[in-house]
Amino acid sequence: xxxxxxxxxxxxxxxxxxxxxxxxxxxxxxxxxxxxxxxxxxxxxxxxxxxxxxxxxxxxxxxxxxxxxxxxxxxxxxxxxxxxxxxxxxxxxxxxxxxxxxxxxxxxxxxxxxxxxxxxxxxxxxxxxxxxxxxxxxxxxxxxxxxxxxxxxxxxxxxxxxxxxxxxxxxxxxxxxxxxxxxxxxxxxxxxxxxxxxxxxxxxxxxxxxxxxxxxxxxxxxxxxxxxxxxxxxxxxxxxxxxxxxxxxxxxxxxxxxxxxxxxxxxxxxxxxxxxxxxxxxxxxxxxxxxxxxxxxxxxxxxxxxxxxxxxxxxxxxxxxxxxxxxxxxxxx
Amino acid sequence: xxxxxxxxxxxxxxxxxxxxxxxxxxxxxxxxxxxxxxxxxxxxxxxxxxxxxxxxxxxxxxxxxxxxxxxxxxxxxxxxxxxxxxxxxxxxxxxxxxxxxxxxxxxxxxxxxxxxxxxxxxxxxxxxxxxxxxxxxxxxxxxxxxxxxxxxxxxxxxxxxxxxxxxxxxxxxxxxxxxxxxxxxxxxxxxxxxxxxxxxxxxxxxxxxxxxxxxxxxxxxxxxxxxxxxxxxxxxxxxxxxxxxxxxxxxxxxxxxxxxxxxxxxxxxxxxxxxxxxxxxxxxxxxxxxxxxxxxxxxxxxxxxxxxxxxxxxxxxxxxxxxxxxxxxxxxx
DNA sequence: GAACTTTCTTGGCACGTGCCAATCGCTCCG
DNA sequence: CGGAGCGATTGGCACGTGCCAAGAAAGTTC
Numbered sequence: 001x002x003x004x005x006x007x008x009x010x011x012x013x014x015x016x017x018x019x020x021x022x023x024x025x026x027x028x029x030x031x032x033x034x035x036x037x038x039x040x041x042x043x044x045x046x047x048x049x050x051x052x053x054x055x056x057x058x059x060x061x062x063x064x065x066x067x068x069x070x071x072x073x074x075x076x077x078x079x080x081x082x083x084x085x086x087x088x089x090x091x092x093x094x095x096x097x098x099x100x101x102x103x104x105x106x107x108x109x110x111x112x113x114x115x116x117x118x119x120x121x122x123x124x125x126x127x128x129x130x131x132x133x134x135x136x137x138x139x140x141x142x143x144x145x146x147x148x149x150x151x152x153x154x155x156x157x158x159x160x161x162x163x164x165x166x167x168x169x170x171x172x173x174x175x176x177x178x179x180x181x182x183x184x185x186x187x188x189x190x191x192x193x194x195x196x197x198x199x200x201x202x203x204x205x206x207x208x209x210x211x212x213x214x215x216x217x218x219x220x221x222x223x224x225x226x227x228x229x230x231x232x233x234x235x236x237x238x239x240x241x242x243x244x245x246x247x248x249x250x251x252x253x254x255x256x257x258x259x260x261x262x263x264x265x266x267x268x269x270x271x272x273x274x275x276x277x278x279x280x281x282x283x284x285x286x287x288x289x290x291x292x293x294x295x296x297x298x299x300x301x302x303x304x305x306x307x308x309x310x311x312x313x314x315x316x317x318x319x320x321x322x323x324x325x326x327x328x329x330x331x332x333x
Numbered sequence: 334x335x336x337x338x339x340x341x342x343x344x345x346x347x348x349x350x351x352x353x354x355x356x357x358x359x360x361x362x363x364x365x366x367x368x369x370x371x372x373x374x375x376x377x378x379x380x381x382x383x384x385x386x387x388x389x390x391x392x393x394x395x396x397x398x399x400x401x402x403x404x405x406x407x408x409x410x411x412x413x414x415x416x417x418x419x420x421x422x423x424x425x426x427x428x429x430x431x432x433x434x435x436x437x438x439x440x441x442x443x444x445x446x447x448x449x450x451x452x453x454x455x456x457x458x459x460x461x462x463x464x465x466x467x468x469x470x471x472x473x474x475x476x477x478x479x480x481x482x483x484x485x486x487x488x489x490x491x492x493x494x495x496x497x498x499x500x501x502x503x504x505x506x507x508x509x510x511x512x513x514x515x516x517x518x519x520x521x522x523x524x525x526x527x528x529x530x531x532x533x534x535x536x537x538x539x540x541x542x543x544x545x546x547x548x549x550x551x552x553x554x555x556x557x558x559x560x561x562x563x564x565x566x567x568x569x570x571x572x573x574x575x576x577x578x579x580x581x582x583x584x585x586x587x588x589x590x591x592x593x594x595x596x597x598x599x600x601x602x603x604x605x606x607x608x609x610x611x612x613x614x615x616x617x618x619x620x621x622x623x624x625x626x627x628x629x630x631x632x633x634x635x636x637x638x639x640x641x642x643x644x645x646x647x648x649x650x651x652x653x654x655x656x657x658x659x660x661x662x663x664x665x666x
Numbered sequence: 667g668a669a670c671t672t673t674c675t676t677g678g679c680a681c682g683t684g685c686c687a688a689t690c691g692c693t694c695c696g
Numbered sequence: 697c698g699g700a701g702c703g704a705t706t707g708g709c710a711c712g713t714g715c716c717a718a719g720a721a722a723g724t725t726c
Contacts, residue, residue: 001472002449004712015676020714030674045467050447051387052712055681060384071409092444095428111425114383116335134378139334219613257615280552282590282615337682348706353684363704385682388711 003044012040023048054116059139062092063303064112066105066122068188070097072217072247073275074292075123078145081296082121089304100216102126113140119303121145121296125187129154141310143303145295146190155306156317157299161190164288164322165197168242168270171286171324175331177240177268178207183214183225183252184244191217191244194272194288198242210238214248222251229267230259239267240330246271246278246287253281253329269329284327295320336377345373356381387449392472395425396636397445399438399455401521403430405550405580406608407625408456411478414629415454422637433549435459446473452636454478454629462487474643476636478628479523488639489650490632494523497621497655498530501575501603504619504657508664510573510601511540516547516558516585517577524550524577527605527621531575543571547581555584562600563592572600573663579604579611579620586614586662602662617660628653 009016014033021028022037029037040046054060065082067075079095086093094117098105105125112120113135120135120142122128129151132142136153143155172180182198184191195211202209212228214221222243229237229252243249249271253263263269263283271278274289302315342349347366354361355370362370373379387393398415400408412428419426427450431438438458445453446468453468453475455461462484465475469486476488505513515531517524528544535542545561547554555576562570562585576582582604586596596602596616604611607622635648 005714006712016713017676017678017715018674021675024714028674033675045471047443047446049388049449049712050444051384051393051449052681053714054384055382055388055683055711056713056715058681076404110380111383113380116382116384138378220609223613251613254613254615276553280556280584280587282587338684339682349683350685350706350708351704354705357684361704366705382682385711386684388681388713389683389685391711 003046008040012036059116062117064094064117064120074273077292078296081293082300085297085300121299141306158319160319161193162197165194166201167324169198169201172240179238181238181241182211217245219247219251222248226252226255242270286327286330289323336379341373345369392449395450397427397450397453407606410625411629414626415633418630418633454632474639476632491652493652494526495530498527499534500657502531502534505573512571514571514574515544550578552580552584555581559585559588575603619660619663622656
């Protein structure tokens with residue numbers, strides 16, 4: 001139904017090669033033919049078939065981005081970074097969401113392999129490195145956001161999660177807190193690293209760390225877990241809560257405020273990521289800043305660099321440094 | 334570099350047609366060949382080339398979803414609805430975000446035309462119906478979420494925005510509010526319909542409606558506009574605020590609470606959409622429920638129905654009805 | 667005006683797949 | 697024993713594109 005180069009060529013009274021040249025090497029065309037082709041394309045509303053182009057080219061100038069849970073705000077920032085760098089370098093980018101489902105993650109990888117994307121940026125759920133190395137053998141490179149076992153063909157971009165956790169812990173100790181509750185998702189390695197950093201800070205002090213698990217790191221989880229905290233006798237409540245991301249912190253804060261608990265006087269709160277929501281809460285949230293946008297850009301750039309020069313080794317990644325953004329949820333006003 | 338049917342066939346010692354049959358008509362194969370092909374595919378890690386498939390098939394079994402602003406929570410719900418119905422019916426779905434940029438919206442449409450998707454669901458920024466009718470001529474059907482001029486080939490799914498606005502207005506009048514401030518984005522027609530509904534409710538009463546414009550309907554916008562409200566002398570402040578979506582309401586609420594304004598005693602708040610965030614705010618937010626998930630499903634289903642039977646006329650769409658969800662931001666506790 | 671260069675245009679093939687019509691090897695039956 | 701019937705397998709083409717080698721047309725030089 002849609003027009004093809006042949007139709008355009010027939011209408012313009014030239015060969016299909018001329019039409020192809022018009023599209024891909026305009027400079028070689030004579031003025032007269034160019035005009036005829038231009039008119040014919042216009043008249044038919046011709047749009048080149050992208051599948052045929054890709055088939056011919058052997059691969060699409062496309063990258064893919066696979067995210068653990070696209071609805072968390074931190075991942076918006078990450079994806080904007082990847083998106084921007086891809087666009088700037090002239091690549092298209094396909095998004096997909098694993099939705100915390102390992103089988104969906106695998107299906108997404110399969111799908112992108114079938115579509116012959118040239119590279120993948122992935123914030124993974126499970127250990128995907130063996131699969132990514134297999135893809136590398138077939139010419140599809142990849143960059144993982146987060147820590148991975150050493151690999152000759154799979155790149156990674158790192159953030160100092162443990163250092164960030166330590167910063168949060170040191171800050172809470174500095175403002176005199178001693179009963180610190182950590183909220184994290186034990187299935188996500190980054191979350192565990194943040195906890196480890198907190199423990200680093202607390203070791204050799206008289207402070208204590210307790211841990212509650214939250215499955216999905218969502219605001220809803222925060223609201224629920226806060227009920228458990230409120231149910232504790234006042235004497236057993238923590239005087240500080242450090243959550244593995246801002247959304248959980250905000251859920252906790254909301255529930256505490258609803259019940260008249262004062263933040264930070266009764267309980268201080270620290271989040272992680274420093275997404276936009278952190279400064280949009282009723283009590284602005286102290287948070288460990290993780291530069292999602294820049295991390296996304298770095299991942300995209302590393303991937304594009306690998307693709308530009310496949311022989312070059314993987315650059316040793318310097319982890320992005322953590323930075324604490326202090327707001328009123330820990331120091332009051 | 335990646336294996337093709339030919340490679341598989343060579344390794345299995347059969348013809349490429351047999352491999353093709355193994356993939357597409359497994360029942361016609363003998364047990365012996367099937368096993369050989371299976372082994373060869375396994376050994377080579379063969380993955381069919383999707384571009385070639387699509388080229389051969391003439392079109393991909395794929396739909397596209399184009400959203401005005403993918404970062405607003407309401408659009409998450411909408412997209413989940415479209416996504417689910419697409420998956421259930423065996424279609425793949427490509428996402429894209431116009432990011433409130435008309436030229437990006439046009440580029441996205443062009444891109445999906447080039448990729449020969451069979452249908453498009455779009456929540457548009459500008460008037461795209463002429464372009465969509467052009468696409469329909471070339472075999473690409475579409476469904477618009479929102480009101481459109483009557484069209485023989487472009488479907489639409491409607492929500493009763495005006496009725497929702499009226500519900501909000503009537504509720505605010507019923508609880509005795511008389512100075513109502515509306516916050517909306519004048520460039521979005523749905524926002525204007527909600528305002529019109531509010532005016533419908535207020536006409537012939539002694540209540541007054543004032544309007545402030547917010548450009549993007551984000552929480553950040555809400556925080557800023559609340560500063561303007563706080564700057565007014567107390568006597569000139571509204572006693573109720575109705576915003577065109579929940580995110581703006583939540584921004585406003587946050588700023589008011591920070592400054593000690595009581596919600597709802599001093600100012601009552603009503604949002605629109607009833608996204609998850611509405612019940613996650615410190616004072617749970619009264620909101621006009623717009624069933625984004627169901628609207629998304631309806632749009633996807635309407636599109637798939639059109640594609641299944643292109644001769645059938647477009648069904649006259651029944652608008653989804655608005656429903657007011659009353660929470661503490663208007664009635665207190 | 668013949669030989670040569672330059673500019674523009676073209677036919678044909680290949681990319682990987684799916685489908686159709688044709689062929690092959692067998693069995694069964696008259 | 698020959699042919700019909702059947703299931704399993706295959707060769708070849710077409711999808712729309714981009715590229716290349718080669719051809720045609722136009723211009724230049726002696």
